[in-house]
Amino acid sequence: MITLTALATAVLAEEEFDPNTVTPGVIGFVITFLVALATLLLVIDMTRRVRRTRYRAEVREQFERERAEGRGPGEQFPGDEVSGDRGPGERGPRE
Numbered sequence: 001m002i003t004l005t006a007l008a009t010a011v012l013a014e015e016e017f018d019p020n021t022v023t024p025g026v027i028g029f030v031i032t033f034l035v036a037l038a039t040l041l042l043v044i045d046m047t048r049r050v051r052r053t054r055y056r057a058e059v060r061e062q063f064e065r066e067r068a069e070g071r072g073p074g075e076q077f078p079g080d081e082v083s084g085d086r087g088p089g090e091r092g093p094r095e
Helices: 002-014 025-069
Strands: none
Touching: none
């Protein structure tokens, strides 16, 4: 067993190592591409979630302002934008 190890070491020592010819190859490129793609998808998902949280906070603040002004949640004054069929604070099926 020791002779086999010594022979393998001698053969490997005779080969010259050229660092310019060593490349990660196609497998390295594919793995790097997949990691970059996963990172991009995570950034896009995080941006959507942060934006959604910010919009919910804005709606909540508007609802609190309306409550402080004495308006009911369903009351609309002339010039107010109509934001759909739901009143403030009511959630739809996907929220």
